[in-house]
Amino acid sequence: MITLENVSVYRNKKQILKDVNWQVKNGEHWSILGLNGSGKTTLLNIVNGYIFPTKGDVEVLDHVFGKSYIPKLREEIGLVSSSLQKQLRGFDSVLSIVLSGKFGSIGLYEEVEKKDVELARHYMELLNCSHLEDEQFEYLSQGERQRVLISRALMANPKILILDEPCNGLDLISREELLHFIGKIAEREDAPTLILVTHYTEEILPCFNHTLLIKEGQVFAKGLSQELLTESTLSEFYGRPISVHEEQNRVWLALK
Missing domain, CATH: 3.40.50.300 (P-loop containing nucleotide triphosphate hydrolases)
Known part of the structure; x- marks a missing residue:
């Protein structure tokens, strides 16, 4: 590896x-x-x-x-770091941030498919942050942000x-x-x-x-x-x- x-x-x-x-x-x-x-x-x-x-x-x-x-x-390679957290846009929703992990982008610009949303929700459930789907990233606690970032990283498999x-x-x-x-x-x-x-x-x-x-x-x-x-x-x-x-x-x- x-x-x-x-x-x-x-x-x-x-x-x-x-x-x-x-x-x-x-x-x-x-x-x-x-x-x-x-x-x-x-x-x-x-x-x-x-x-x-x-x-x-x-x-x-x-x-x-x-x-x-x-x-x-x-x-x-998936990366979860404080430097990445600072680059993300605080007004983006949790779901859009997790989905952006598929494309490795800061912000979501690509068209997503239903299976992408289902996968994002799967990882958010795994990390216990699915209830935050519509929340803006900037209003999350530090622990919630880290769980969202791990979900995001997993999106790219x-x-x-x-x-x-x-x-x-x-x-x-x-x-x-x-x-x-x-x-x-x-x-x-x-x-x-x-x-x-x-x-x-x-x-x-x-x-x-x-x-x-x-x-x-x-x-x-x-x-x-x-x-x-x-x-x-x-x-x-x-x-x-x-x-x-x-x-x-x-x-x-x-x-x-």
Whole structure:
């Protein structure tokens, strides 16, 4: 699904990523964990084809960077991010925003068919936002907006769905509700490969069976989540003594 080999990125004479090697196989769901400035966003932009590496090789969904038409690749990747949320028009209805996901457009300009509307309503029901169909996007809560954006991303039937800090700005209840729906998506037989970017281990659901730890632009560790999310590894990763508490098959951290 994704292969990065010795990928480095320089911007303004500063190295943002250094010799990143990472492979995502079909059937795997990954979390990417790192502090601010660790390179997570740059890594996502490479996967999406918005940034080309300064050096190294990238292949995503059989698209080899430098040899493929990258806009075609983006049609196969769903993205939910705060930057996308800011681009959407607040006066658009929820239904029109979800439908626009089929075309990857900001605003709905294409003619839609009955089956498109039915599919949009199917995903809105899955994400528990069908009752918001006629509401304007700008009047939704942050949690409601995120559920709408995930519904929108699913409209294109993506092979990869990237969730870039989807719980950012949510209260406890809204966060847990959103994570519940993300878990439901992962359970579907036709689920896309999920990539969750987060600052917090407690947001890493059991379905995210692999984790990439990124620190100062480098891969600190990668592999099975249950083997990496331990006191010893995370204490070394954060450079501070960390205590780990496990509940509901999720890892919660505290500084010692």
